[in-house]
Amino acid sequence: MLEIKNLHVSVGDKEILKGLTLSIKAGEVHAIMGPNGSGKSTLSYVLAGRAGYDITEGSITYNGEDLAALVPEVRAARGVFLAMQYPVEIPGVTTMMFLKTALNSQRRARGESDLDAVAVLKLVRAKAKTLNVSEEMLKRALNVGFSGGEKKRLEILQMALFEPKLAVLDETDSGLDIDALKLVAEGVNTLRDPSRAMLVITHYQRLLDYIVPDRIHVLARGRIVAEGGKELALELEAKGYEHILKEPA
């Protein structure tokens, strides 16, 4: 589903990703772990198409298509979803109105008809319940005054609503207590599907206790320096990143 080859990405004059190669098949959940500054968030942004992240070399192929050639909204309509580390607050746009606009934009781009307000509300309510997202939150301005946990739950709610084919979760565990973490992980696990690929980006092994990946990649200094099964996370937790970084990649 996703094929990243020798990816070099610069932000301004600074090269952040320096030859990253990674491949994910439908139905798989991969994790990317790495210390701060290793390029984890850059990878997530470049997949979603944020401006200012320039691909200088290499390629990203998504379902046979050159992902880098598509604007962010087209990527979303094709099924790419990024759960952001810091979801933005937008005063003046209610959460419900945002969800309806986004959902219908994606549907329209795929040639499907718009859903009316009642149909969207029904869909959202069904997903909101299991993620403990209250009616009151849906009426409030998007992410404004939401706690860290509420913001992350709303990201997962969007993921459930949009039903992406490739979901990238950027530090979804950051700022969550253990109960909130379990709730979010449960939300993610119910979305595991043979037709869907997931890329879970995290600094800590903790999240991977709850979202168990098929494969783990360690990102450091802009490249994948180690790969393995889920047991790699435990090794990292026990020995730290230094241990792996010292070994020649």
Add this chain to the structure above:
Amino acid sequence: MTLALPSTIQARKAEAATIFGSHGVPTRRVEEWKYSDLKVALGEAGIGTDQALWQVDALPDGVEMFDLSRDGAPDWVQKHFATAGRNIMGTASLTLSDGGVALRIAKGAQVSAALKLAFHGNGHVRGLLVLEEGASLTLVESVGIADFRNVGFEIVLGEGASLEHVRISPRSGDAVLVEEASLRIAAGARYRAHFAGFGSKLSRMELEIALEGEGAQAHLSGVSVLDGKRHSDVTTHVIHRHGNTTSTQLFKHVAGGYARAVYQGKVTVAKGADGSDSHQSAKALLLSENAEADLKPELEIFADDVKCAHGAAVGDLDAESLFYLRARGIPEAEARGLLLQAFLEDAVAEIVNTDQRELVRTELLTALKGIA
């Protein structure tokens, strides 16, 4: 000039003529008109002596109306007409206008239907609105497109009266539209106003508001969406004459092309007006390099124990918010429109009257579609 005017009103008009005679049509060298050069905008045509028109559709129950071009002005007109404010163009309309409309809501009357007042045509015209003690009203003022019009409006709120004033100034290319409203607000009375402007060659709404009694309040808000070479200016002067009075101001502007948004807001807290509370905020988003916003909040304080805050900011759309919306599938133009709408929303939300709030929202959506 009508000869039948009572001598009191004649004297006030003569005084206004003297003041206007000493100033003349304002240019940008007059501080209050720095960002809106009326003389240049008018060119050789000048301000003329034409008489502009007014129209009231379906006078709601509880509203009394008098045509100022007619004889026999009732006592309440004689008492209040030409008593408030002395801004330059206000004195011009007093000097040059023979007509206009006077409206009164009697003591304690709660008028439920909105009063719809339209000014149209070229030239000068006057308006007077008196809300007696405890009366309440929603005034919806519409602005007709004209080559040049100068409206002088006086509003008097008696003790405990309550007025919501909504004014929408339409998008136009060549119109030069100026209006000066002078208000006197008595103890416990509340004035709420919302000005939505879509710009013209020169478009200016000037307010002078005197908070004259304990607990008097003025809450002003406004939005403008401007493109092309359009101009929109809201200039306010709120004078806290009495203690424990409150004023708030919230203005939001979006300007693209070569457009120019102006907000000048002066708040004066007079000597002895202790315990007054004022808050001013003006923000603008500029969508092009050549668009301009001139935001000038100003404070003059001669009293003690007052709470005054002001702020102004000019910026561009937030790139992170734009990316967030696009990453969720919302196309760029639509996402920009949504963010602009969101930017304006808190000022629109100040409108209490539901119909008018929705109307302003709809007009903004249309304008934003053309500019985003």
